Amino acid sequence: MHSHLWHPYTQAKTAPPPLKVKSAQGAWLELDDGRRLLDCISSWWVNLHGHTHPKIAAAIYEQAKRLEQVIFAGFTHDPAEQLAEKLLQKLPDQFNRVFYSDNGSTAVEVALKMAYQYWVNRGQPRQTLIAFEGAYHGDTVGTMAVGGRSIFSQVFADWLFEVEYLPFPGTYLGDTSAPTREAETIQQLQDKLEQFPERYVGVVIEPLIQGAGGMQICRPEFLQALRRVTAEVNLPLIFDEVMTGFGRTGDWFACIKAAVQPDIICLSKGITGGFLPLAVTVCTEQIYDAFYSDDPLKTLYHGHSYTANPIGCAAGLASWELMFENEPNFKSMEAKHLHHIDSLQTHPKLKNFRVCGTIAAMDLVTPDEPGYLNQISLEIRQRSIERGVLLRPLGNVLYLMPPYCITDEELALAYQTIEQIVD
Ligand SMILES: Cc1ncc(COP(=O)(O)O)c(C=O)c1O
Numbered sequence: 001m002h003s004h005l006w007h008p009y010t011q012a013k014t015a016p017p018p019l020k021v022k023s024a025q026g027a028w029l030e031l032d033d034g035r036r037l038l039d040c041i042s043s044w045w046v047n048l049h050g051h052t053h054p055k056i057a058a059a060i061y062e063q064a065k066r067l068e069q070v071i072f073a074g075f076t077h078d079p080a081e082q083l084a085e086k087l088l089q090k091l092p093d094q095f096n097r098v099f100y101s102d103n104g105s106t107a108v109e110v111a112l113k114m115a116y117q118y119w120v121n122r123g124q125p126r127q128t129l130i131a132f133e134g135a136y137h138g139d140t141v142g143t144m145a146v147g148g149r150s151i152f153s154q155v156f157a158d159w160l161f162e163v164e165y166l167p168f169p170g171t172y173l174g175d176t177s178a179p180t181r182e183a184e185t186i187q188q189l190q191d192k193l194e195q196f197p198e199r200y201v202g203v204v205i206e207p208l209i210q211g212a213g214g215m216q217i218c219r220p221e222f223l224q225a226l227r228r229v230t231a232e233v234n235l236p237l238i239f240d241e242v243m244t245g246f247g248r249t250g251d252w253f254a255c256i257k258a259a260v261q262p263d264i265i266c267l268s269k270g271i272t273g274g275f276l277p278l279a280v281t282v283c284t285e286q287i288y289d290a291f292y293s294d295d296p297l298k299t300l301y302h303g304h305s306y307t308a309n310p311i312g313c314a315a316g317l318a319s320w321e322l323m324f325e326n327e328p329n330f331k332s333m334e335a336k337h338l339h340h341i342d343s344l345q346t347h348p349k350l351k352n353f354r355v356c357g358t359i360a361a362m363d364l365v366t367p368d369e370p371g372y373l374n375q376i377s378l379e380i381r382q383r384s385i386e387r388g389v390l391l392r393p394l395g396n397v398l399y400l401m402p403p404y405c406i407t408d409e410e411l412a413l414a415y416q417t418i419e420q421i422v423d
Contacts, residue, residue, distance in 0.1 A: 024051030047274030050405035063314035072307040079313030096285040100308035104242035105138025107266035107279035115202040136212035170216035172352040182222040202236035207254040211243040215361035220258035237262040246270035247330035250357025273319030278312035329404040340415040361399035389417040
């Protein structure tokens with residue numbers, strides 16, 4: 001371990017030393033000691049088109065020579081305007097405003113503040129957000145508050161504002177109980193809304209798949225029901241698409257795949273193809289209208305030093321173009337995952353297989369408690385690295401989320417590695 005670095009999500013005393021990466025290309029990381037690793041987690045789910053893609057690298061270089069950064073209050077620039085226009089062309093029609101920030105947590109934090117202040121600005125202040133058990137929305141204090149309470153936020157429990165939770169009706173291949181559990185969750189929501197019609201600020205959810213909470217998948221039908229019920233009472237629905245955006249679910253955005261129009265969408269991770277930190281919170285004109293006023297108090301007083309950084313936006317534009325090239329890849333990956341999973345289905349140590357577009361997940365059967373601290377995670381990580389493949393299970397949840405440039409042979413290697421390790 002380096003004597004001055006403090007790594008994220010790492011207990012330095014017990015963790016193995018970090019691997020030094022010298023370079024990377026396509027789906028591969030090249031280590032300082034000469035080993036190569038197939039990046040099956042897209043470097044924390046950000047990389048879309050492969051590492052060091054020359055088109056994004058060139059766009060960054062060109063932008064850096066023209067305009068590297070400028071304050072975004074009172075100023076604007078082409079890359080920010082163009083990226084916003086591109087995003088809005090694909091997102092459902094009623095989305096109209098793009099607010100920039102620089103990581104997934106801030107994209108969600110902005111959404112929470114937008115929803116809260118939306119009610120204040122309308123003269124009907126409300127207090128409570130509705131979120132889902134097992135959710136993960138980030139590590140800032142506000143996003144920890146709306147995440148499912150877990151070891152990630154346990155220490156800060158006293159600091160977190162109160163949220164009301166609904167059960168997330170997760171499902172998997174062969175599960176038949178999802179419709180009943182979905183109906184129960186929807187009923188709980190309806191009861192809340194009937195009992196306290198003026199209490200709730202909005203509902204926040206990771207659409208189609210909860211990420212860090214264990215790659216739990218829900219059916220589009222559930223999101224459609226959620227939309228129906230929230231729309232009936234004009235309750236803002238926030239889709240945290242930080243992980244699911246930009247092709248991850250097998251369509252451009254989860255809201256498109258699920259055919260649901262929320263009121264606010266949070267995007268980050270894949271927005272620059274995994275090159276630079278950037279995020280957006282996109283909202284409808286109805287939300288924006290509540291802030292559009294002569295009254296200074298109705299302003300959204302939020303911003304970050306690097307809001308809409310021009311180089312980040314230029315990377316975003318280059319990545320956007322590559323999304324069209326890669327569309328066949330992110331749309332066909334679900335069938336490939338299902339093909340590989342077919343031969344793992346009967347393995348006695350694996351269960352609850354689930355696939356959503358480019359993401360496949362399964363639970364390892366272990367004698368220990370399931371969950372993030374399950375020791376199997378570290379063991380799988382080490383054994384896969386020994387075999388030249390980067391896997392990073394979430395506790396006993398093993399998943400693959402490769403970049404879209406992964407070849408059929410590379411994907412087969414990832415599955416072979418899983419099979420060997422689990423055996
Ligand atoms: C759904 C979701 N929301 C928010 C975040 C937070 O993003 P960041 O780590 O960029 O702050 C993540 C990160 O994993 C995420 O998966």
